[in-house]
Amino acid sequence: MPSPDDPDDARQDFAPGWPGIEARWTSSAKDGVGAALGDSSRLWFTLSHGIVNEVYFPRIDQACTRDWEFLVTDGASFFSEEKRDSETTVEPLEPGVPGYRIVNRCRQGRYVLEKEVFADPERDCLVQLVHLRKWEPGLRLFSLLAPHLANHGAGNTGWCGDYKDIPLLFAERDGTALALACSRGWRQRSAGFVGASDGWQQLKADGFLKTSYRRAENGNIALSGEAEAGEDASLVFVLAFGRNATEAGHQARATLGERPDDLRERFCAPWKDWLREVRSSGCVGEPESELFWPSVTLLRLHEDKTFKGGTIASLSIPWGSAKGDDDLGGYHLVWPRDLCETAGGFLAAGAHRDAVRILRFLQASQESDGHWSQNMWLDGTPYWRGLQMDEVALPILLVELAERTGALDPPALRSLWPMVSRAADYLIENGPVSAQDRWEEDAGYSPFTLATEIAALAAAGGLAEKLGHAELARRAFARADDWFSKIDDWTYATDTELARAHGVDGYYVRIAPPEISDACSPLGGFVAIKNRPPAEAVGEAVEIVSPDALALVRFGLRRADDPRIANTVRVIDALLKRDLPAGPAWLRYNGDGYGEHEDGAPFDGTGTGRPWPLLTGERAHFELARGDHAEARALADTLEEFASSTRLLPEQVWDADDLPERELFRGRPTGSAMPLVWAHAEYVKLVRSLADGAVFDRPGICVRRYLDS
Numbered sequence: 001m002p003s004p005d006d007p008d009d010a011r012q013d014f015a016p017g018w019p020g021i022e023a024r025w026t027s028s029a030k031d032g033v034g035a036a037l038g039d040s041s042r043l044w045f046t047l048s049h050g051i052v053n054e055v056y057f058p059r060i061d062q063a064c065t066r067d068w069e070f071l072v073t074d075g076a077s078f079f080s081e082e083k084r085d086s087e088t089t090v091e092p093l094e095p096g097v098p099g100y101r102i103v104n105r106c107r108q109g110r111y112v113l114e115k116e117v118f119a120d121p122e123r124d125c126l127v128q129l130v131h132l133r134k135w136e137p138g139l140r141l142f143s144l145l146a147p148h149l150a151n152h153g154a155g156n157t158g159w160c161g162d163y164k165d166i167p168l169l170f171a172e173r174d175g176t177a178l179a180l181a182c183s184r185g186w187r188q189r190s191a192g193f194v195g196a197s198d199g200w201q202q203l204k205a206d207g208f209l210k211t212s213y214r215r216a217e218n219g220n221i222a223l224s225g226e227a228e229a230g231e232d233a234s235l236v237f238v239l240a241f242g243r244n245a246t247e248a249g250h251q252a253r254a255t256l257g258e259r260p261d262d263l264r265e266r267f268c269a270p271w272k273d274w275l276r277e278v279r280s281s282g283c284v285g286e287p288e289s290e291l292f293w294p295s296v297t298l299l300r301l302h303e304d305k306t307f308k309g310g311t312i313a314s315l316s317i318p319w320g321s322a323k324g325d326d327d328l329g330g331y332h333l334v335w336p337r338d339l340c341e342t343a344g345g346f347l348a349a350g351a352h353r354d355a356v357r358i359l360r361f362l363q364a365s366q367e368s369d370g371h372w373s374q375n376m377w378l379d380g381t382p383y384w385r386g387l388q389m390d391e392v393a394l395p396i397l398l399v400e401l402a403e404r405t406g407a408l409d410p411p412a413l414r415s416l417w418p419m420v421s422r423a424a425d426y427l428i429e430n431g432p433v434s435a436q437d438r439w440e441e442d443a444g445y446s447p448f449t450l451a452t453e454i455a456a457l458a459a460a461g462g463l464a465e466k467l468g469h470a471e472l473a474r475r476a477f478a479r480a481d482d483w484f485s486k487i488d489d490w491t492y493a494t495d496t497e498l499a500r501a502h503g504v505d506g507y508y509v510r511i512a513p514p515e516i517s518d519a520c521s522p523l524g525g526f527v528a529i530k531n532r533p534p535a536e537a538v539g540e541a542v543e544i545v546s547p548d549a550l551a552l553v554r555f556g557l558r559r560a561d562d563p564r565i566a567n568t569v570r571v572i573d574a575l576l577k578r579d580l581p582a583g584p585a586w587l588r589y590n591g592d593g594y595g596e597h598e599d600g601a602p603f604d605g606t607g608t609g610r611p612w613p614l615l616t617g618e619r620a621h622f623e624l625a626r627g628d629h630a631e632a633r634a635l636a637d638t639l640e641e642f643a644s645s646t647r648l649l650p651e652q653v654w655d656a657d658d659l660p661e662r663e664l665f666r667g668r669p670t671g672s673a674m675p676l677v678w679a680h681a682e683y684v685k686l687v688r689s690l691a692d693g694a695v696f697d698r699p700g701i702c703v704r705r706y707l708d709s
Contacts (some may be wrong), residue, residue: 011212017196019219020210023153025320025330026053026067029092029648029669033315034098034300035268036121042305043124043241045117046315050088052117054148055126055393057176057241060304060312061332061378064176066146066404068239070130071200073113073140073207080106080199090646093264094117096293097271098301099273100646110136111234115262118267125255127263128237132229141229143237144199145180146222149173152327155524158191158223159215163249166256169223170245173532179248180223181256183236186225189480190217196647199224202558218245236260259612271297281350283313284691291640294347300341302677303354307378309361313338314673317652319602321671325631329375329383331673336362336372337438337676340394344401344679348688348696354406357597359402362395363419369424374440389434390449392423393456393616400459417467424460424472427453428479432490433514438548439588441530444541445512446491448548455555456708484557484706490516491549491566493542502574504567508549510539510589533605538622539591545571546589550622554695556702560626569622576609578655580667583638585611585653588617595652595670600662601670609653613642617682621695629693636686639679642667649683650674 012200027160032047038282044056047385051069072080086104104292106112112134115375119126147156150173158171168182169189188209192198193216200222202209209224229233240252275293284292304310317323317330328483339358346355365380371392373382401419402408408416424456431453437446455479464473493499494564511526526539549568552558558565576587588594592609597600620635643649652668658665 008212011214012212012494013218015190015192015197015213015507017193018217019154019222020193020198021195021574022481023066023148023324024192025063025148025153025222025317025323025327026144026495028316028318028320028351028671029650029674030316030648031644032098033116033298033301033675034100034118036119036267037274039305040122041119041124043119043126044301044315045119045126046091047100047102047117049083049088050090052126052128053084054315056315056316056332057237058122059306059378060315062176062300062331063317063330063332064149064178064241065239066100066148066149068145068191070113071142071144072106072201073142074138074209075140076207077207078110078139078508079204079207079478080108080110080276086113090562092294094272094299096269096275099264099267111139116264118264120255120258120263120271121266123255124241124253126239127255127260128239129260130235130237132231132233134230135231135233137231139229141184141227142199142203142209143180143221143225143227145169145171145239145512146194147171147178149176152325152707153220153299154325155218156221157215157217158221160189160191160212161245161282164252166254166412168249169225171221172222172245175243177242177245177248179224179240179245179252181238181240181252182225183226183256184225187228188212189225191221194220194222198496200223215241248333252474274300278351279564281352283348283350284688287687287691289687291643291647292681293577293648294686295703296345296351298352298356298648298675298680299345299677299684302342304378307361309357309359310378311339311342311358311361311677312335313678314651314676315671316675318672322602322604332504333375333383334365334378335375336391337388337394337599340398341681343398343677345684345698347401347405347407348685352402352405355402355407356412358462359395359416360404362398363416363600364654365658366395366419366441370422370424374436384440388438388440388449389427389431390438390452392426393449393452396420396423396456396460397452397697397699400463400566400699400701403463404700408422413463415468417469418462420460421469421472424457424476425455427457428475432483437511439594440708443528444510444514444527445516446510446548447508447546448485448551449598450483450487450491451551451555454483455699458700458701458705487552487557488564496542496557498543498545498571499567501573504570506564507545507568507571508552508564509541510544510546510548528594529591531603531609532591536591543593544589545575547572547576547586547618550618553622553625554698556698556700557706559707560622566662580611580653580655582641582667583635584616584619585613585638585642585655586615587611588615595672596654596664598656600659600664605648610672611655612679612684613639613649613651614679616642617686618677620686624689624693625695625698629690632686633690636690638682639683644669644674649679651676651679
């Protein structure tokens with residue numbers, strides 16, 4: 001519908017400024033992530049700074065937008081951008097339901113936007129109900145959307161068009177399309193190139209869309225539209241998707257025809273029913289923590305709708321504002337390691353069917369020789385092509401845990417046996433050296449990887465005996481026992497400068513180089529230090545330690561009070577422990593470069609590693625194994641405190657002085673991933689372990705074979 005401010009001579013067919021500035025993603029520190037439960041809606045969304053960020057369609061590994069926000073002007077000199085110029089509060093629509101109520105209050109007191117954000121549960125549409133609770137006369141409301149279809153900010157085409165009787169804003173790229181609708185129609189519309197002719201530029205300069213550009217082709221684009229606004233007005237905005245513009249337009253029109261209250265209720269109800277079902281398992285009672293059930297929900301919503309069980313690492317792109325089209329994956333990829341951690345969280349919570357779907361995905365995505373790709377798209381296509389032996393071992397341990405907790409009946413276990421046997425054969429033939437450790441960096445003998453390999457072969461041996469495969473049982477046990485006997489030869493350093501400095505006779509190193517032999521200690525080896533400048537890119541193996549050594553306890557290969565473990569913990573705490581306002585967290589290893597620079601600038605291939613909250617969870621499991629339930633509980637409390645106000649756990653937290661200009665505050669999230677599904681899975685398992693009084697995922701067969709014998 002034309003506006004008085006949009007006369008015919010102010011309309012132009014093609015926007016100038018092609019192709020726009022270089023495309024970037026946006027903040028990875030999310031305030032919310034959401035999706036409908038069920039297969040009818042193939043859409044996921046994220047929030048930060050009070051606005052919608054990436055929206056994913058038709059798979060959870062395909063980001064389609066950068067962000068979607070509202071701008072407010074007075075048509076002249078006043079310009080306000082809600083993500084920068086308002087105070088924000090975010091809360092879930094209902095406890096445990098991943099839809100959100102956002103209130104953005106203008107810092108100048110001129111407007112209040114109250115928004116409800118959720119997915120249409122039956123269609124590929126995102127709904128924003130916008131209520132103008134305070135609105136000064138003369139203010140104007142504009143929607144600004146940045147399409148990044150099919151994981152690309154470049155090569156998008158946008159235009160102003162119609163579907164049936166509804167004016168829409170469209171974008172399309174590479175077989176994916178979107179349509180943006182408003183319940184009151186649009187007073188003005190424009191499609192432009194970011195940084196040149198987009199709506200933000202016009203509104204900042206003039207306060208209104210001085211020129212309505214009908215089309216912006218093959219570039220980094222933004223879609224702008226003005227909606228009718230007034231005090232206490234309520235508007236429905238729908239962002240719809242399809243294979244082409246017609247499909248997207250149809251979806252938008254259908255959702256606009258629904259009553260918003262009905263949509264909201266149908267969105268919430270399946271999540272409440274699912275949580276009620278999981279609660280009924282009684283596996284953890286009713287935890288007092290406000291983080292537990294939101295964490296279980298978060299595990300579930302990171303699963304794809306088409307590739308069942310396919311669960312990504314995070315609905316985020318670490319340091320997204322510094323990343324462009326050359327970083328297609330972000331963290332919306334499948335890592336077998338994270339899959340196994342997620343499934344373990346489901347088993348701990350009693351969500352057995354959800355865990356089994358992940359096992360079936362692992363079964364389908366296993367390579368023919370028995371290993372899994374370092375990470376992959378949902379269809380199994382590798383993204384990075386490294387090889388990590390813990391990612392071969394952990395699926396075996398997951399099968400053992402699922403069988404032990406009653407998630408697999410005998411027929412299901414037998415159907416998964418070919419996956420287990422292929423993975424076990426791969427470990428036997430190719431271990432124990434891994435081309436990369438669990439941090440995806442160095443080749444060699446890593447205590448964590450060794451622990452998973454030995455435990456997995458012991459578990460495979462036990463499963464083989466149960467299923468009547470005596471020959472594989474013999475080979476798996478023999479190789480596990482052999483590697484178990486050599487753990488110290490490969491990774492325990494003694495009589496070093498570091499040992500003397502900390503008053504211990506030795507400690508487990510982070511990783512020993514692959515060139516060492518059974519008769520050679522790791523003392524003389526060097527290892528690469530990734531993500532550091534060239535002058536700091538190599539270190540002596542004996543100088544580098546990691547909390548990874550605690551995996552020897554977690555997987556039943558060392559007692560928690562073993563002097564070698566006690567020595568290692570002493571060195572770990574001296575070098576890696578960081579005391580933060582919420583409590584302690586640990587670095588991955590000394591010299592780590594995966595994190596912001598010292599001045600807070602985003603990680604760009606080099607940086608300084610920061611503490612990981614999930615390592616606080618792993619330390620809590622160690623303390624529980626050591627018999628210190630009170631310390632384990634205190635560390636669980638710390639992990640809860642690391643969560644955001646919307647119950648999301650970050651990958652890393654800032655451990656230096658506050659840098660408000662970069663939104664970095666001591667003990668709060670960095671620009672890495674938030675949420676990190678792995679961290680939430682570790683927390684869920686920790687709550688179960690505390691309830692049980694024992695480490696939930698510790699393989700009993702290893703305890704019996706290596707600690708009780």
